[in-house]
Amino acid sequence: MKKTIALVFALGLTAATGLAAEAAKPLYENGFEKAEAGKVPEDFLVLNGEFAVKEADGNKFLELPGTPLESFGVLFGPGETSGAAVSARIFSTAKGRRYPAFGVGLGGVSGYRLQMSPGKKTVELFKDQEVKASVPYEWKSGVWTIFRLQVQAVKEGAWRIEGKAWPLGSDEPKEWLIAFDEKEEPVAGRASIFASPFSGTPIWFDDLAVERVGK
16 A cells, blocks of 8 residues: 555656646757757847857857947747746957947847846846836956846736846856836737847857746
């Protein structure tokens, strides 16, 4: 009898573990390891810019050239409203007193964006083209920066947009770096990466992911 109970418990635990693992699985992820160099993955929607998969030191990533000095972006992953998070790591460099700007987004072209703005020494949260929040940040040139942005409902008729950024090799901050509260229901849209290579140097993107968050 005890063996039967133990077996049932073990099977139940295995099933629960499997369900938890399935729930934790990202909705989308792309590290470009299987991508063809010189092209853009077929599931990406390039809004503008000459993006292409490149390889250096055995690692593949998506590159945006350092010219022209305009703003560019790519959409990827499923279309989500709230209860989702996007993450990526991004590499760029400054050149003299010229700095790039770059980040990740949720909710399509006119959705929310978490932007690194080294020229202002800030991290900013945008809704479409409007800055909703800004905090000081000392960006490190020539170091991969990890981004995470999430949108989720906090109660009926209220949502919270939160973001954080930290250099690769350091621990992820436990607290969110920046946030603002939203009263308008977020629209559905795909995740994004975007950049403005104002320093005239290439910008690299890697380890893109979209996850479910909250309940």
